[in-house]
Amino acid sequence: MKTIFNHRSIRQYQSKPIDQALLDKILEAGTRASTTGNMQLYSVVVTRNEEAKAKLAPLHFNQPMVKQAPVLLTVCADLNRFNSWCEFRNADAGYDNFLWILNAVVDASLFAQNICVAAESEGLGICYLGTALYNAPEISEALELPKGVIPLTAITVGYPDQNPPLTDRLPLSAVVYNEKYEANTEERINSLYAEKEALDSSRKFVAENAKDNLAQVFTDIRYKKADNLHFSAKLLDFLKAQGFQF
Amino acid sequence: MKTIFNHRSIRQYQSKPIDQALLDKILEAGTRASTTGNMQLYSVVVTRNEEAKAKLAPLHFNQPMVKQAPVLLTVCADLNRFNSWCEFRNADAGYDNFLWILNAVVDASLFAQNICVAAESEGLGICYLGTALYNAPEISEALELPKGVIPLTAITVGYPDQNPPLTDRLPLSAVVYNEKYEANTEERINSLYAEKEALDSSRKFVAENAKDNLAQVFTDIRYKKADNLHFSAKLLDFLKAQGFQF
Numbered sequence: 001m002k003t004i005f006n007h008r009s010i011r012q013y014q015s016k017p018i019d020q021a022l023l024d025k026i027l028e029a030g031t032r033a034s035t036t037g038n039m040q041l042y043s044v045v046v047t048r049n050e051e052a053k054a055k056l057a058p059l060h061f062n063q064p065m066v067k068q069a070p071v072l073l074t075v076c077a078d079l080n081r082f083n084s085w086c087e088f089r090n091a092d093a094g095y096d097n098f099l100w101i102l103n104a105v106v107d108a109s110l111f112a113q114n115i116c117v118a119a120e121s122e123g124l125g126i127c128y129l130g131t132a133l134y135n136a137p138e139i140s141e142a143l144e145l146p147k148g149v150i151p152l153t154a155i156t157v158g159y160p161d162q163n164p165p166l167t168d169r170l171p172l173s174a175v176v177y178n179e180k181y182e183a184n185t186e187e188r189i190n191s192l193y194a195e196k197e198a199l200d201s202s203r204k205f206v207a208e209n210a211k212d213n214l215a216q217v218f219t220d221i222r223y224k225k226a227d228n229l230h231f232s233a234k235l236l237d238f239l240k241a242q243g244f245q246f
Numbered sequence: 247m248k249t250i251f252n253h254r255s256i257r258q259y260q261s262k263p264i265d266q267a268l269l270d271k272i273l274e275a276g277t278r279a280s281t282t283g284n285m286q287l288y289s290v291v292v293t294r295n296e297e298a299k300a301k302l303a304p305l306h307f308n309q310p311m312v313k314q315a316p317v318l319l320t321v322c323a324d325l326n327r328f329n330s331w332c333e334f335r336n337a338d339a340g341y342d343n344f345l346w347i348l349n350a351v352v353d354a355s356l357f358a359q360n361i362c363v364a365a366e367s368e369g370l371g372i373c374y375l376g377t378a379l380y381n382a383p384e385i386s387e388a389l390e391l392p393k394g395v396i397p398l399t400a401i402t403v404g405y406p407d408q409n410p411p412l413t414d415r416l417p418l419s420a421v422v423y424n425e426k427y428e429a430n431t432e433e434r435i436n437s438l439y440a441e442k443e444a445l446d447s448s449r450k451f452v453a454e455n456a457k458d459n460l461a462q463v464f465t466d467i468r469y470k471k472a473d474n475l476h477f478s479a480k481l482l483d484f485l486k487a488q489g490f491q492f
Contacts, residue, residue: 088435094469176270225338
């Protein structure tokens with residue numbers, strides 16, 4: 001519990017390497033998470049090699065921690081192993097569809113989060129890189145991922161060389177509903193986002209980008225509609241190339 | 247770490263209720279997980295009401311723990327709140343596409359897993375119900391989920407009234423690759439699945455269902471191709487109805 005409440009994304013690491021036995025223990029902790037039918041529809045590629053990290057860095061938009069962290073984990077939704085098993089056992093697999101992409105994405109995410117909590121409980125720091133989905137085809141090529149495998153998220157791991165403050169969260173009432181969902185009226189939204197919008201860091205973002213408000217920093221600067229549409233279409237094409245049918 | 251390695255799915259609960267302050271603390275632990283751009287693209291509907299649980303039970307194929315557990319959590323991928331914020335701030339949101347479904351699904355899954363680890367660290371037991379995706383439209387109607395919200399997984403929570411053994415996992419080498427993915431050749435698959443196939447429980451499944459092997463129990467009994475295709479198409483239709491574009 002203390003580990004979970006102490007989580008912050010670490011973007012600066014000591015040069016100290018991670019002992020292999022410790023890393024194995026952390027990855028094994030990942031595998032203790034529940035999965036659909038205990039099918040374990042995930043895998044992880046561990047990158048320690050400097051050259052390999054340098055090759056992956058631009059695919060994560062050159063976020064510096066990719067090269068700086070001693071270990072980069074690329075967590076994948078993986079139907080390939082299960083489908084291969086079925087194939088070699090003369091069993092008629094039907095897992096190349098949208099439902100099973102989502103099942104595998106959930107499996108892989110629970111695995112990833114267990115890894116992160118386990119790593120942090122051992123004094124390591126982590127940072128998720130959501131960029132894996134943006135350049136999934138290129139990452140897939142670099143790591144030689146076969147059909148049925150989707151690079152879902154990447155995680156940098158290492159001993160922290162910074163201690164950033166906790167980041168803000170919306171009030172709990174923003175995300176927790178009792179019995180029924182409650183419509184997000186303008187009044188409710190104003191109330192839920194008031195604190196976030198009033199933060200110094202938020203005001204600074206708005207001012208620096210010459211926007212009217214924080215929401216526009218997201219829509220016009222950080223995650224623009226045109227980019228979203230481009231990367232979404234690219235991702236769908238990749239999934240079709242990986243053998244999934246829609 | 248100990249909590250993570252001690253995880254087993256709990257399907258039988260004591261009648262003892264969960265204190266509201268404890269549940270709030272556990273849900274808050276959920277919110278400490280990382281999310282895409284700190285956008286928190288998730289929500290959770292808490293079901294405690296007996297009638298409401300009885301209504302949801304058939305949508306989870308009458309798994310008995312839905313009615314028996316004191317709390318059922320329906321964890322949702324949620325773009326509605328963020329989109330509503332953008333709308334009320336005159337910001338041009340572009341998050342109604344496939345990329346952002348996956349971003350929200352990952353956000354919601356990390357949130358869910360933090361909740362589960364936190365719950366277990368407080369002596370509670372949990373069980374994931376993957377069935378939420380199968381009957382997403384009906385669950386959505388029961389919980390009054392608006393556009394942009396997807397019921398992703400459900401979790402039963404309560405004090406354990408059983409202590410089942412740990413379930414098996416594939417060897418770590420099945421899911422961990424160093425630097426590059428390694429093709430799942432027949433030799434590799436035989437080696438990775440040997441232990442699982444040799445388990446008494448696996449042999450029993452195969453015998454009971456009069457199948458040749460364990461893989462066929464999955465493909466012919468548990469998760470059949472025809473069912474997968476049906477539920478996958480149903481899920482895609484639901485997502486389109488929820489406002490997502492493919």
